[in-house]
Amino acid sequence: DGGITQSPKYLFRKEGQNVTLSCEQNLNHDAMYWYRQDPGQGLRLIYYSQIVNDFQKGDIAEGYSVSREKKESFPLTVTSAQKNPTAFYLCATYRMAGELFFGEGSRLTVL
Amino acid sequence: AQTVTQSQPEMSVQEAETVTLSCTYDTSENNYYLFWYKQPPSRQMILVIRQEAYKQQNATENRFSVNFQKAAKSFSLKISDSQLGDTAMYFCAFKTDSWGKFQFGAGTQVVVTP
Numbered sequence: 074d075g076g077i078t079q080s081p082k083y084l085f086r087k088e089g090q091n092v093t094l095s096c097e098q099n100l101n102h103d104a105m106y107w108y109r110q111d112p113g114q115g116l117r118l119i120y121y122s123q124i125v126n127d128f129q130k131g132d133i134a135e136g137y138s139v140s141r142e143k144k145e146s147f148p149l150t151v152t153s154a155q156k157n158p159t160a161f162y163l164c165a166t167y168r169m170a171g172e173l174f175f176g177e178g179s180r181l182t183v184l
Numbered sequence: 185a186q187t188v189t190q191s192q193p194e195m196s197v198q199e200a201e202t203v204t205l206s207c208t209y210d211t212s213e214n215n216y217y218l219f220w221y222k223q224p225p226s227r228q229m230i231l232v233i234r235q236e237a238y239k240q241q242n243a244t245e246n247r248f249s250v251n252f253q254k255a256a257k258s259f260s261l262k263i264s265d266s267q268l269g270d271t272a273m274y275f276c277a278f279k280t281d282s283w284g285k286f287q288f289g290a291g292t293q294v295v296v297t298p
Contacts, residue, residue: 106286113193115275115288131285161227172219173277173286175229 075100079164079176086151086158086183094149094179096164102174104167105147109133109160110178116163122147151181159183186211188278190289197266198297204251205261205292207276216280218252218259223291224272232274235259266296 077098086092096105104123108116118131122141136155141147151158159182165173187210197203209218220232235243235252242250247264263270276289 108288113290115188115190115290117288118285121285163229165229167286170217172217172231172234173221173229178227 077164077166077174077176079162079179082177082179084179084181086181088183089153091150091152092181094151094162094164094181096147096149096176097145098147098164098166098174099145100166100168100174101144102166102168103144105141106165106167106173107131107137107139107147107149108163108165110163111160119149119162186213186278186280186287188276188287188289190276190292192292193290194293194295196295196297197263199266199268201266202262202264203266203294205263205274205276205294207259207261207289209257209259209276209278209287211257211278211280213280216278218250219277219279219286220248220250220259220261221275221277221288222270222272223275224269229275233261263294268296268298270294271296 080095106121107119117133119137120139122128128141138150162179164176189208216237218235222230222232233243233245233248249262251260273291273293275291277286279286
């Protein structure tokens with residue numbers, strides 16, 4: 074079955090550490106997105122990529138980094154520069170004229 | 185800038201009743217897509233319904249229907265015959281015709297009570 078796999082589902086980080094969230098898709102969709110979700114807020118866009126080796130900053134890119142070396146993969150690194158990284162992170166893919174397909178999300182908690 | 189506004193943080197409805205969620209958006213573009221997504225307690229985002237701006241007919245998916253008013257930039261979702269499984273956060277989303285960002289509203293929490 075085609076889908077989006079995010080891992081890990083739960084992640085704990087100590088302050089000052091970088092962590093990487095994985096997002097893999099086998100839907101053959103060109104575009105991939107990372108969103109952050111906080112309680113009481115909608116989804117806020119961190120980064121998105123329309124094609125391999127290209128990506129754009131979203132509304133809240135500071136303290137995050139991404140790469141897109143393969144069509145199937147779009148990992149998100151939460152760096153120590155991100156002041157408040159505790160949140161729920163959603164990866165999504167998009168096909169032209171379609172809709173967003175979401176992974177199951179990753180919950181990051183800073184200890 | 186394109187924005188999406190959901191003015192109802194939470195709504196409660198009894199089983200079998202109808203509830204309507206409001207969504208307004210702001211854009212200067214003519215071609216765009218509108219969506220309603222559902223996020224149940226599992227937190228998996230699920231597409232409920234979508235509407236293309238060039239279509240005048242309102243979209244319908246089983247018990248879910250929209251009232252799309254392009255001139256008013258309004259896109260409300262009606263849930264008919266509400267079921268306990270409809271309890272979820274509902275997000276309105278918007279995307280223009282070109283490649284790029286989806287914009288989401290802040291969400292409306294719907295609680296269906298027995």
